[in-house]
Amino acid sequence: MSNHALQSKKILITGADGFIGSHLVETLVSLGADVRAFVYYNSWNSIGWLSDVNPDIQSVVQIFPGDIRDSGRVQQAVCDNDFVFHLSSLIGIPYSYHAPRSYVETNVLGALNVLEACRASKKLERLIHTSTSEVYGSAQQVPISENHPLVGQSPYSASKIAADQLAESFHRSFNLPVVIARPFNTFGPRQTARAVIPTIASQLLSKCSVLKLGARTPTRDFNYVQDTVDAMIALACCPQAEGKVVNIGSGREWSIEQTAEMLMSICDYHPNISCDEERLRPEQSEVNRLLADNRLILELTGWEPKITFEDGLRNTVEWIYRNLRHFNVNQYML
Numbered sequence: 001m002s003n004h005a006l007q008s009k010k011i012l013i014t015g016a017d018g019f020i021g022s023h024l025v026e027t028l029v030s031l032g033a034d035v036r037a038f039v040y041y042n043s044w045n046s047i048g049w050l051s052d053v054n055p056d057i058q059s060v061v062q063i064f065p066g067d068i069r070d071s072g073r074v075q076q077a078v079c080d081n082d083f084v085f086h087l088s089s090l091i092g093i094p095y096s097y098h099a100p101r102s103y104v105e106t107n108v109l110g111a112l113n114v115l116e117a118c119r120a121s122k123k124l125e126r127l128i129h130t131s132t133s134e135v136y137g138s139a140q141q142v143p144i145s146e147n148h149p150l151v152g153q154s155p156y157s158a159s160k161i162a163a164d165q166l167a168e169s170f171h172r173s174f175n176l177p178v179v180i181a182r183p184f185n186t187f188g189p190r191q192t193a194r195a196v197i198p199t200i201a202s203q204l205l206s207k208c209s210v211l212k213l214g215a216r217t218p219t220r221d222f223n224y225v226q227d228t229v230d231a232m233i234a235l236a237c238c239p240q241a242e243g244k245v246v247n248i249g250s251g252r253e254w255s256i257e258q259t260a261e262m263l264m265s266i267c268d269y270h271p272n273i274s275c276d277e278e279r280l281r282p283e284q285s286e287v288n289r290l291l292a293d294n295r296l297i298l299e300l301t302g303w304e305p306k307i308t309f310e311d312g313l314r315n316t317v318e319w320i321y322r323n324l325r326h327f328n329v330n331q332y333m334l
Helices: 019-030 048-052 071-078 093-098 100-120 155-174 196-205 225-236 256-267 295-301 309-322
Strands: 010-014 034-040 062-066 083-086 126-130 178-183 185-187 210-213 222-224 245-248 272-275
Touching (some): 010 071, 019 034, 034 048, 034 071, 062 071, 083 225, 100 155, 126 225, 155 178, 178 225, 185 225, 196 256, 196 309, 210 256, 222 225, 225 245, 225 295, 245 295, 256 309
Parallel strands (some): 034 062, 083 126, 126 178, 178 245, 210 272
């Protein structure tokens, strides 16, 4: 099955109003898919980052408001779709220290709702369940393969481990056609200041007197959002990926300090750097190194990242510059 096989397929995306989800909506519509966008219901009818999407794309997307914690609403959303991409999740690691129950209810029970709805579906061809590299904790060996131990170093990562294990169990127990896509650190336009790259870039573009960072030495395998989206679609179109956990990563790593230096060069602004203790994770919770072993996805799909880290940073900086109103650089966002 190749990407064009998604043309005219009915596809549900949970978390479609989010960072990666909105880019996935755009790409699937461009492939000719019939997209239903599950967005978080709110009384002011906000559709999140889908409002940033080209109006021509918005006009052909079915907006489906709901709450991933509501099993009945999830069943309604899933029932007549051929493919489901499950991205809906609480993702801010710092906030998970303050509200762990919220992460269990959204990430674990929400995933269970999607899995049960998919199991009940008569049409489902494939479920793409979105994991995260945070489930590995600090690297015990590098690069990190899919067989690396799972270590819950934050309530967020623990909730994602639980969701992943549920997805695996539904494949083994009920033969559910699920692929667990495990992206490493995705960045790009529409990412909020809860992530490190937009936090740094927005401070620089605002001409901060001092650049406030947390830990500078941890390394991350950063991937541009379009590459992550393309990888998820490639996995959806790969029968051999069914039942597998598959890393999505570049196989390269950059420290937070290196990333800040690259952003300072792109922004042509070089303030002093200070350590803001509020931005530090608890000592035993910090993930010090993430570097993907991406051989499996290459073997299964032939996918490789196309956007270089520097080009992705430039694209991100340009978008943040145009949307600086969304960033409050004077306040640390959990």
